Amino acid sequence: RFTLDGATYDLYKNDGNNTLHGGKTGFDKKIWNADTSDGDEPKLILSYTSADGEENFPGTLSVKVTYTLTKDGPVSIHYEATTDKPTVVSMTNHSYFNLGGVKSGVIDDDTLWLDSDKINSVDGELIPDGNYIDVAGTSYDFRAEKRIGDGFASDCKMMQDFCGYDNNFVIRDYDGRVKHIATLTDKKTGIALECHTDAPCVQIYTGNMIKPSDPAFKGGVTQYRHCAVCLETQAMPDSMNHEGFTNVVLRPGEKYDTTTVFAFKTVE
Numbered sequence: 001r002f003t004l005d006g007a008t009y010d011l012y013k014n015d016g017n018n019t020l021h022g023g024k025t026g027f028d029k030k031i032w033n034a035d036t037s038d039g040d041e042p043k044l045i046l047s048y049t050s051a052d053g054e055e056n057f058p059g060t061l062s063v064k065v066t067y068t069l070t071k072d073g074p075v076s077i078h079y080e081a082t083t084d085k086p087t088v089v090s091m092t093n094h095s096y097f098n099l100g101g102v103k104s105g106v107i108d109d110d111t112l113w114l115d116s117d118k119i120n121s122v123d124g125e126l127i128p129d130g131n132y133i134d135v136a137g138t139s140y141d142f143r144a145e146k147r148i149g150d151g152f153a154s155d156c157k158m159m160q161d162f163c164g165y166d167n168n169f170v171i172r173d174y175d176g177r178v179k180h181i182a183t184l185t186d187k188k189t190g191i192a193l194e195c196h197t198d199a200p201c202v203q204i205y206t207g208n209m210i211k212p213s214d215p216a217f218k219g220g221v222t223q224y225r226h227c228a229v230c231l232e233t234q235a236m237p238d239s240m241n242h243e244g245f246t247n248v249v250l251r252p253g254e255k256y257d258t259t260t261v262f263a264f265k266t267v268e
Helices: 148-152 157-162
Strands: 002-004 007-009 033-037 043-050 061-069 075-083 111-114 116-122 128-134 166-171 179-186 191-197 201-205 230-234 256-266
Touching (some): 111 201
Antiparallel strands (some): 033 043
């Protein structure tokens, strides 16, 4: 639920008591229009129009997401949206990464560097409660490159309650420009993934709710907890209900415009 310009909106829920992933039938379950562009930088251009009232969100929202394979190799994801009524928008990408390959096992030995000095404090449903946690001295401090599995093995109550990382990390010294905010590295393969974004936050999710009974990966490989990690660039969850959180309101005449770049590199 949120209030915007004096009107209160009760959103459809898809998971317990929240509107995670956009509601019961979020954008990930919609059929988008697709177009392509060839050349030095091939593009996949996806567009979708969300009708006024869809999932109880106000406004007709016109959305475009462009995936570009850039000349130097990185993949750029550019999100754009306009609306005819004030509404709420915060999109992200939920790709799972395992730099060792689909058969390589858990990502415990992968290391992560992340330019964040605080995370949002959350309730038992992983919804922010309006407060922050300083990461210094905790399992959530990745300001120096650290092995992800060290956090899994810690006695941190939040880590144990949620079976891994599922937290919104606030980018340090955020200024609205695209910058390098995280590096995920598999030392065994020598592959590293850099994340660059102009978003103010990134949700780190380590596949805590994946189960062996979920549909298998390609080649019949079984899924299981901690077999991959997501870097979901975004605004703060539940921003509408907490003063001082990130702005997620889009109004007529404005444009939602944000970019995230994933760059793969080799390291020794």
